[in-house]
Amino acid sequence: MAKWRRNITPYLFISPFFIGYAIFFLYPVLWALYLSFFQQVGIGSQPKFVGLANYINLFSDNQFLKALGNTTYYAAGSIFLIVPVALVLALVLFMRNLHGREFFRLFFFSPNITAGVVVGIIFTLVFSADYGLINNYLLKPLGLPAIRWLQEPVWIMPAIIILGLWRYTGINALYFMAGLQNISEEVREAAVIDGANRWQVFRYITLPLLRPTLVFVLTFAIIGSYNLFAEPAILVGAQGGPNNAGLFMTMYLYLTGFRFLKFGYAAAIGYALAVIIIVLTVIQLRLLGVFRED
Amino acid sequence: MDSHQTGHRVSRRDMLKLMGAAAGTLAVTPMLAACATAIAPATSGGAAAPAASPLKLELWTFVNTHARWFREMADKYKAEVNPNFELNVSEIAYSDMHDKLQIALQSGGVGAPDLADIEQGRFGGFLRGSDPGLVDLNDLLKQGGYNDQLVATRQALYSYQGKTYGIEHALTPVVLYYRADVWEGAGVDLTKVETWDDYITEAKKVSTDTVKAIPFEDHGALLRERGSDWFDVDGNVMLDSDQSIDTMNKIMAWRDEYGIADTQTGGVAGGNDWWAAVKEGKWLSRVGADWYAGFFKDNVPELSGKWKAVAMPAWEKGGVRTSCWGGTGSCIVKTSPNVEEAWKFQQNSMLSKEGNVRRYEMTNLFPPFIPAMDDPRLHKPDEYFSGQDLGGLFAKVGPSVPAQYQSPYRAEMGSKLEAAWQDIWDGKTKPADVFKQISDEIRKTMEAEKAG
Numbered sequence: 001m002a003k004w005r006r007n008i009t010p011y012l013f014i015s016p017f018f019i020g021y022a023i024f025f026l027y028p029v030l031w032a033l034y035l036s037f038f039q040q041v042g043i044g045s046q047p048k049f050v051g052l053a054n055y056i057n058l059f060s061d062n063q064f065l066k067a068l069g070n071t072t073y074y075a076a077g078s079i080f081l082i083v084p085v086a087l088v089l090a091l092v093l094f095m096r097n098l099h100g101r102e103f104f105r106l107f108f109f110s111p112n113i114t115a116g117v118v119v120g121i122i123f124t125l126v127f128s129a130d131y132g133l134i135n136n137y138l139l140k141p142l143g144l145p146a147i148r149w150l151q152e153p154v155w156i157m158p159a160i161i162i163l164g165l166w167r168y169t170g171i172n173a174l175y176f177m178a179g180l181q182n183i184s185e186e187v188r189e190a191a192v193i194d195g196a197n198r199w200q201v202f203r204y205i206t207l208p209l210l211r212p213t214l215v216f217v218l219t220f221a222i223i224g225s226y227n228l229f230a231e232p233a234i235l236v237g238a239q240g241g242p243n244n245a246g247l248f249m250t251m252y253l254y255l256t257g258f259r260f261l262k263f264g265y266a267a268a269i270g271y272a273l274a275v276i277i278i279v280l281t282v283i284q285l286r287l288l289g290v291f292r293e294d
Numbered sequence: 295m296d297s298h299q300t301g302h303r304v305s306r307r308d309m310l311k312l313m314g315a316a317a318g319t320l321a322v323t324p325m326l327a328a329c330a331t332a333i334a335p336a337t338s339g340g341a342a343a344p345a346a347s348p349l350k351l352e353l354w355t356f357v358n359t360h361a362r363w364f365r366e367m368a369d370k371y372k373a374e375v376n377p378n379f380e381l382n383v384s385e386i387a388y389s390d391m392h393d394k395l396q397i398a399l400q401s402g403g404v405g406a407p408d409l410a411d412i413e414q415g416r417f418g419g420f421l422r423g424s425d426p427g428l429v430d431l432n433d434l435l436k437q438g439g440y441n442d443q444l445v446a447t448r449q450a451l452y453s454y455q456g457k458t459y460g461i462e463h464a465l466t467p468v469v470l471y472y473r474a475d476v477w478e479g480a481g482v483d484l485t486k487v488e489t490w491d492d493y494i495t496e497a498k499k500v501s502t503d504t505v506k507a508i509p510f511e512d513h514g515a516l517l518r519e520r521g522s523d524w525f526d527v528d529g530n531v532m533l534d535s536d537q538s539i540d541t542m543n544k545i546m547a548w549r550d551e552y553g554i555a556d557t558q559t560g561g562v563a564g565g566n567d568w569w570a571a572v573k574e575g576k577w578l579s580r581v582g583a584d585w586y587a588g589f590f591k592d593n594v595p596e597l598s599g600k601w602k603a604v605a606m607p608a609w610e611k612g613g614v615r616t617s618c619w620g621g622t623g624s625c626i627v628k629t630s631p632n633v634e635e636a637w638k639f640q641q642n643s644m645l646s647k648e649g650n651v652r653r654y655e656m657t658n659l660f661p662p663f664i665p666a667m668d669d670p671r672l673h674k675p676d677e678y679f680s681g682q683d684l685g686g687l688f689a690k691v692g693p694s695v696p697a698q699y700q701s702p703y704r705a706e707m708g709s710k711l712e713a714a715w716q717d718i719w720d721g722k723t724k725p726a727d728v729f730k731q732i733s734d735e736i737r738k739t740m741e742a743e744k745a746g
Contacts, residue, residue: 039743041422041423041743042419042420042421042422042423042424042702043396043399043400043420043422043423043425043426043427044399044400044423044424044425044426044427045422045423045424046424124563124566125566128560128566128567129560129561129567130559130560130567130570130571131566131567131570148561150561150563151557151561151716151720153716153717236563237562237563237712238389238709239709239710239712239713240713241562241563241713241716242561242562242713242714242715242716242717243713243714243716243717244713247713255709258393258396258397259416259419259705259706259709260419260422260705260706260709261396261400261419261422261423263400
């Protein structure tokens with residue numbers, strides 16, 4: 001009895017987390033999976049089993065496909081623009097004789113601790129066609145024509161990526177700087193002594209040794225991109241603005257579930273989103289050779 | 295830890311099993327419970343519980359002026375009718391409040407308030423299932439003789455399949471607001487303008503390349519002025535009707551043929567940009583409901599004394615000169631243990647002359663309650679609008695406010711249209727094509743759900 005008690009004690013200590021996890025995470029996740037096989041629309045309606053119909057409908061749902069395309073567009077921007085810029089920024093901030101390094105770190109990091117909704121509202125002012133910051137203070141002095149950022153469907157995704165660039169470059173640069181700090185100075189010195197130039201040191205020493213950080217940053221970039229909601233929803237409205245050009249998958253899920261009350265279909269969108277994120281993350285980890293034996 | 299005997303390891307595995315089972319049970323129990331509520335949504339509970347004192351009722355609203363008014367009404371009710379009455383008014387942001395209320399009603403009234411304001415644009419969503427979880431007020435309204443006192447076309451918004459789930463706060467009569475200084479300066483007397491054709495002729499006199507008489511106005515509001523709407527009384531999609539397409543084509547012609555209009559500054563969602571442009575004097579008139587008067591005061595206070603309002607121009611001579619736009623219904627939640635008390639409170643506030651007059655004074659919403667319309671307090675000269683009796687104008691056009699019919703699919707159609715306007719305005723798509731496509735999509739959804 002005493003032994004039983006002693007054995008159970010540690011589990012009781014950690015149980016609050018698991019109980020909370022079960023109630024607030026596991027249960028909704030399983031319930032959503034169950035719900036995704038049903039058609040249930042509206043308050044007080046009876047769920048009707050429809051098998052895989054919700055999932056099959058996704059393939060012919062133009063708005064879902066549009067949202068998938070938009071979200072992937074943003075994810076690509078995140079991977080091929082935001083992450084490289086963050087890496088360059090980290091390298092610059094890591095330079096030995098940089099003055100005001102602490103200031104710049106804070107400067108680039110602060111957008112990340114601003115609430116997404118606030119960012120969305122502020123950027124409506126930044127991208128305003130007639131009175132906006134970019135058009136009036138950036139493009140106009142350069143003699144460039146004003147862009148209707150939030151009215152022209154083709155400019156909406158670039159606008160959201162610019163927002164993402166402002167918001168997420170800092171935090172990613174911070175990760176890279178942490179990674180850079182872990183690379184021993186000796187390795188680089190050795191390479192320099194062997195006659196490597198700066199590019200070669202970066203390409204053959206720094207970058208490979210940064211791989212764990214890169215994997216982390218890219219994984220979170222993918223997950224973050226597919227989960228992005230507040231900023232675009234505030235910037236262009238929950239339906240994604242003109243021609244749904246800024247409709248993200250999370251926004252479509254929200255519209256379907258909370259505006260149109262198609263609970264079963266919304267659950268299916270949620271699961272589709274999860275599967276896409278998992279598949280992309282695995283592909284990415286494979287490409288970066290995480291599963292490879294070193 | 296790791297140095298212990300193997301027995302420990304076995305017990306750990308047992309523990310994990312136990313925890314798994316516990317987690318499983320935890321997960322399944324509420325699932326079954328939720329399942330039960332989903333299958334049998336609470337239909338009882340409406341019968342009032344024995345009045346325990348004090349009576350505490352909860353009310354949700356998303357408008358701060360409504361909240362203030364409800365609090366005052368509650369104090370009055372407490373003083374005059376029931377000293378045990380207490381009303382807690384929660385002010386919750388628009389989307390949040392409607393989302394939370396839907397979820398609460400969907401889960402059988404768990405955490406739902408006793409009374410709630412529901413905005414008409416979101417109301418359709420509540421009708422999507424078989425039972426919105428709100429009290430049907432039909433018999434109560436009939437017994438109290440209120441049906442003759444409320445403007446019937448407004449009540450249509452909260453009525454569906456013979457049931458009435460809410461009482462409208464506002465008449466929302468639509469009028470034409472205009473920059474009196476500019477129009478009068480150009481020698482135009484807009485009070486003499488009767489039809490949109492007349493309006494176009496006059497508007498040419500004040501429009502230039504950078505200053506326009508009017509933005510592309512709300513298609514729905516202008517369509518309702520003609521007696522139609524996106525849905526008809528039976529819930530059929532009317533968006534692609536000839537009249538609907540013609541209305542949009544005529545709006546576009548304001549710019550394309552007559553040069554008096556343009557896209558609203560900032561586009562569909564360009565609130566800040568729009569008001570900045572108004573302030574600069576780029577826009578000279580605007581179609582808006584009674585609540586829009588307050589927007590002028592809040593956003594461009596410096597233009598006080600420059601704006602006035604007239605009845606909307608009609609589509610043909612002698613036609614209807616107003617429309618309706620927006621609105622919010624006050625509803626009672628079915629699962630509330632205090633339905634009776636909530637209804638009494640509504641009678642005292644939403645359905646009393648004094649309540650309606652006070653609401654106008656506090657919120658600028660012209661009441662849809664006919665006995666209150668003549669009260670002198672509704673007809674005070676409005677300083678912002680050069681001392682005009684706006685209430686008089688609202689009361690004059692009030693009786694002809696058209697109906698707006700509710701549909702469970704209105705929110706979904708609105709969402710699709712919102713994404714479509716900009717391309718229509720930019721001339722990239724044709725109203726006829728877009729309306730047809732959206733109508734077909736909605737019809738398809740309706741069909742699928744009917745079959746389901």
